[in-house]
Amino acid sequence: MRERARRGGDRAVAAHVVGYDFGCGSFVRKTMPKAYWITAYRSIRDPEALAAYARIAGPALQAAGGRFLARGLPAHVYEGGLAQRTVLVEFDSAAQAIAAHDSPAYQEALRALGDGAERDLRIVEGVP
Secondary structure (H helix, E strand, O other), rough: EEEOOOOOOOOOOEEEEEEEEEOOOEEEEEEEEEEEEEEEEEEOOHHHHHHHHHHHHHHHHOOOOOOEEEEEOOOOOOOOOOOOOEEEEOOOHHHHHHHHOOOHHHHHHHHHOOEEEEEEEEEEEOOO
């Protein structure tokens, strides 16, 4: 199977997977959902460490295919939500987001952050 990046269209759909369906004897195209890296900052202990992290993490995630969609404090919170810094990064797939996290460049950013912030990081697949 091979994966081709899809341009434009629905933001929740990342790529087409083309493969041979032996049941019907033809090639089929399926869509794979994009993935979203969501980070919520519970507390920031060391603003300088956070700044050092951001200088390294931003380029590392972009080099790994990430696209920053939102970052900052919420415009408004509901239903017990916390007014905490949140970052949303889009990737073409969950595998790409996981690889970005595990990359040497991003690991360098985490070392720069150290214990400078308490965060909650999740990678969530989009809806196909």
